[in-house]
Amino acid sequence: MTEHNTGHAARPLTLGRNGRTPRTLRNRLASAPMERNYGTVDGHITGQYIDYLVTRARAGLGLVTTEATYVRADGKGRTHQLGLHTDAMVPGLRRLTDALHAEGALAAVELNHGGRTAQAAVSGHKNVAPSPVPCAVAGGEVPRELTAGECHDLVAAYAAAARRAVAAGFDVINIHGAHGYLIHQFMSPISNHRTDEFAAPEHFLNLVIDAVREAAPDALVGVRVSVVEGPADGISAEEQVAIMAKAHLDRLDFLDLSAGSYDAGEWIVQPGEWKPGLLRDYATAYRRFGLPLGMAGRLNSPAVIEEVLGDGVCDFVSLARAIHADPAFAGGVLRGETYRPCIACNVCIDTLGQGQVTCTVNPAVGRSRVPLPTPGVRQGARVAVVGAGPAGLTAARELALSGAQVTVLDGGARLGGQLALAERMKSTPDFHRFTDWSAAENERLGIDVRLGNQVDSRDLGALVRETGADAVVLATGGTRPGAGFPGADLPGVADVRDWLAARPEVLHPDAGGDVPEAVTIWGADSVAMSLADTLADRGTAVLLVGPQEVLAPESGRRAKILAVPRLEQNPRVRIRLGATIEEYDGGRIRIAGTSRDGADSEWLDAPGSLLVSRSVLPLDGSIPAEDREAVLAREAGVPVVLAGTVVDRSPAIASNAVKSGYDAAQRIAAALAADPATPETEPAPRPYEPVELSMNGAAS
Template structure:
């Protein structure tokens, strides 16, 4: 398709009722995705500016900051951006100037957390329309606002809008979605008032009026959730009715999203849900005759072109896709290659932990402006052992840096454990990473040798065979025995080995006759959760026993927001948590734990007993830096470890990819153009686990 025929590439002008128009150079806008890249007092940082400007350079028509709090008691994240004082203006002016220099419009989303804000984060008692706590956010009971205090908050939005214009923003978006303050006034869950602010549209309209009065000639829009999510919340029809009462003549666009804190699966959707999930809700908003933006699983150029060409919306709001790779913009506009988002939701789940990172893009959200992997000297050769996420990442980085890379793997296809993950019910988009990696291997000339076993105790032989100047080991590590009586039974298998030996259980379409009647899974990590959920959905009865006190504790809430409730509700699934297997006799397991008698309790354990990694962790007894040095001396060239064994972080794909990236940067630094002799560099610099010199 030629560029000039793509709907996404067409300009869009915003501005109604005599207001000075602003034109987006295309129909692509970044959504107001929170990232925790600011300072603790709400200021923007160089890291954050670099992140947003990089996406403007990629060609976005409009770049939007995250939900930005208008008053200090509305702050919901430790490092969230603020527009609560004039002191925020200079830093944001630096941002908007940089965005304008790249040809993008600059937008800011104004927000107040209301009942979702918590005193432990903001330092202030939270306030809300009614004293209804948000359990998901922390459960603090908010103080009910008086009528005068409601008006005070209206003024806070107006003053933040004034500051936004002074800071150089072209567009202001009012956050009326996702269960934040404006949405709280709309919702019957959180608004039980009997005064004028009890009408769901009243506070919203007071904010719209005040902001328009403060910035009469600025482009102003509002984001709404097309449905709240909970059964007792705002329905799809109810939200349309509320929006119909909005002072739309004072707005220049609407931007539709979905969900609330109590229905987080609608805010950031699972990979299980179809692309363009909100398209069916958009038509109802066309009646208002106002430009419409839309979010929701817009993860490919094809779906974006589809919704724009159909007139479903006028522009799209992109979050995860451009977080995973700003080059996605070029993919939409011109068909360029890009690194795909796999909808794992590590990004949103990191919000409560620190900076927002990405599984497939290890360069973002790691407390730094990304540092390119240094170019290696001409002719440098690297051998990578292991073609899982860590090995593929290391290989790509080193090949991009100019190395000739050979990858060895025992398996028959690249991707390692992704070969299983991409076929699980809850992670169907994971194949996009392996597909992209395979294409990148071909583009970069990486020599992938599948079905090739490497003896890691004889790395000198590998170096002689390949003439490698460096080696990356991305094999994960050693796995000890399962640790209970009877663990040597032929029916006790590593869960991954069992899946590899029974490809029929994941085949499509499902052959019910080929499915086992029952399995027992020892461990309750994310792998066990995914396998149990997938097998149960295919008709297999599952007994899940784990020492963890919750299912998949290493995963965030959004990554398991659909799978865990499904398991808990499925009558074919038995779950015993905080429980340890002591013995297996072939048909039963003896378990111990709270509620069990002193001698233990016997449970029927039909089918094979599948052991997950959470209860048989990788052997990390040798410190990674010591092992690096030992292996380097053995091989006579620099050797570094990649994979979760390096730093003993949870065995999830995100950590494996980051580890492979860091390993590549360590090796590239030692093979860099102009670097010292390899042997000298091995002896002179002690590298820490994150790749930085100590």
């Protein structure tokens, strides 16, 4: 993906006030303090994490920031979060800052304490907070209320961490005063019910600012601020500005604007349906303070970044998801280069509670391993990829980069497979960016794409003869299970995906298509949720019945943070979970619940079409994938590798499909590897790709 830019982002920015040594960012691009779980369990940085950040510095960022880094052990909120709580952290972080400086970037650390969001199960310590108000989203542990003396002890912990940051070589110290963590908890009426001097929302913040400045007199120091907390009973936009007006701003060098709290997570990591650059309307009020401003918030394209910088909304931008999806995004902003786009699916934030943070569109990050470049293949090697969904497109690109001549065949009319259907959903409007980028990559790499070409996977020999393939990747998504109840073959019953594919105009509000008056959806997976949410938004009455106990269990909380409440609150939407369809008579369904005796059964009116979402029933996993591949390879006469849900028993989501396609490509390339001893078979050189080290710094 490429876009023209006008150069505002490329201008250097010098920070430093009141006699402090100024430091210059080479451009206006900073990495935001995005948590990733790439550290060790005791807070040390790893080779994997250093390489991840250095890769982004090498791509051109002016300022590279660590994640929220805890200042004391009881403030740790993630299993593998970085710490600055002891002197033992300093040597590893010095290796990081030296490496960042060698790439021309300034190094920043964000100091944080989780407060009530930290949980004993993670930190090993009782959590503490301004008041004993639990954070249900974080786990619900009731924190112990800090005494006044303990508040001062925590201030000292911030100061000690700041001294360690200087010793570790950081140029910039960013104090985390946002997102519902400890400093923000002192500001918010939700979490601060005190009556002593710490009842004043700015008091703890000012003590921390003063202590950090005393501990790091020559460092650049800023504060990250949530311009709006989110909940109705939280800090309003106007109240937050008033709090910051009382902050010791003369001791700061910048403000970094973000938004939200744990109780309003959609503001911290914004959904794809929200407009890019959405915090610009809040940033204007902070210009009165005369401090340089950084800003986050859906800054996902060079165009929007140039706009907010060119309009003077902010002085630098804090980038998280865009450079996680591809460090080359920096080159896209600065020089108009091609980059892999973020699609705002929020898999990254949703995997934070499960382990290492991964990415839907970039399979090379967060997998506790070195994503080694796909091996070069022998000269003239040909590969046929069956399926143009996320798995097939990923495999095709990787193999083309390795030097193979790749043919992609798909029975559909356009790229993307089921992802192309998701592009039309209300909550996933950015998904088209992956398909558009893939199409451009296909053209750039000379991949032969043959749409409307249905391949019979039972006769791969014919495919091999037709394409001259030396290997085959099957990325067809697997066989669709039957609906599984009497009446499933009646008119009006259709697979959700077939129904959508046959009605391209239905979900385009501007296309003039008529939406159905009512539909019944069998299944409560993410596909069903997205379709129900989109149709209900356009006025369709929806009955949604599924065996799942919650809506879209395979999706993380942030991926459905807006859609689920909308469905639950819409009077035209009926939801019956934990229920199965036993029978359909053309206008009604008989459902059985999940009561202990299993005898509950009732008939419900089932208006409109009855749409079946595939993941109601699992794919057939009775035959191991490696056995199926062996059989197919014997029939085809060439290596065959399965990709996507045809092999992967994990949830059928785009993130898993892309990873599966990437792994399939590496297996095929290994089978077709060039002989390094034979010069004429050397593969074409690959363009630069990030290489990220494993937890121990070695390949695994």
